Amino acid sequence: MTQDEMKKRAAWAALDFVPRHTIVGVGTGSTVNHFIDALASIKHEIKGAVSSSVQSTEKMLALGIQVFDLNDVDSFSVYVDGADEINSQKHMIKGGGAALTREKIVAAVAEKFVCIVDSSKQVDVLGKFPLPVEVIPMARNYVARELTILGGRPVWRESVVTDNGNIILDVHGLAITDPLALEQQINQITGVVANGLFAARAADVVLVGAATGTLVLQ
Numbered sequence: 001m002t003q004d005e006m007k008k009r010a011a012w013a014a015l016d017f018v019p020r021h022t023i024v025g026v027g028t029g030s031t032v033n034h035f036i037d038a039l040a041s042i043k044h045e046i047k048g049a050v051s052s053s054v055q056s057t058e059k060m061l062a063l064g065i066q067v068f069d070l071n072d073v074d075s076f077s078v079y080v081d082g083a084d085e086i087n088s089q090k091h092m093i094k095g096g097g098a099a100l101t102r103e104k105i106v107a108a109v110a111e112k113f114v115c116i117v118d119s120s121k122q123v124d125v126l127g128k129f130p131l132p133v134e135v136i137p138m139a140r141n142y143v144a145r146e147l148t149i150l151g152g153r154p155v156w157r158e159s160v161v162t163d164n165g166n167i168i169l170d171v172h173g174l175a176i177t178d179p180l181a182l183e184q185q186i187n188q189i190t191g192v193v194a195n196g197l198f199a200a201r202a203a204d205v206v207l208v209g210a211a212t213g214t215l216v217l218q
């Protein structure tokens with residue numbers, strides 16, 4: 001079974017966690033693209049979605065799923081999104097698709113975060129995947145120097161401008177033994193918009209697609 005087939009397996013399993021006749025929070029990425037396909041199959045049974053990126057919004061609209069502005073939605077039950085790495089405490093690194101800030105905002109409003117991953121995303125210690133940090137463009141070099149002081153090796157993802165008009169620094173070389181502390185520390189750097197550590201808002205349920213089936217961790 002390929003990695004993409006495992007992603008698809010986890011994504012379709014997430015339909016079991018979608019309450020009908022409500023609004024669903026939708027993340028970003030290749031795993032979520034499978035989830036959007038799955039969601040389209042029940043589009044007449046949901047009110048619609050709130051989206052974490054232009055990419056996901058465009059795909060949902062193309063499939064006939066109504067997309068609401070988050071400002072018009074006070075609350076919703078479930079947010080479904082992928083991750084680049086996830087540990088046993090359900091802390092994650094996200095932002096490989098540069099959508100981390102909007103993902104964090106939508107996840108903050110949701111009552112439950114359902115994370116969908118293939119089994120390659122499970123790790124003991126976060127940090128092998130470079131940690132994405134969204135930064136105000138004029139602060140790029142200042143923030144990079146501060147991230148170096150924290151022990152990382154920031155690399156500017158030059159080809160990318162986020163949906164919010166900002167840049168991404170990918171921080172290599174971190175062994176993240178205290179994700180909550182590092183998430184807060186990086187947020188304190190002036191010029192940082194958000195970082196890809198999801199520890200303060202960890203996942204509630206993890207669906208791991210594997211060759212043997214889908215593992216449900218709650």
Ligand code: 5RP
Nearest residue numbers: 029030031082095096097099
């Ligand atoms: C996008 C993300 C994605 O959830 C993460 O990069 C996983 O992507 P994929 O499902 O393509 O492996 O955080 O910003």
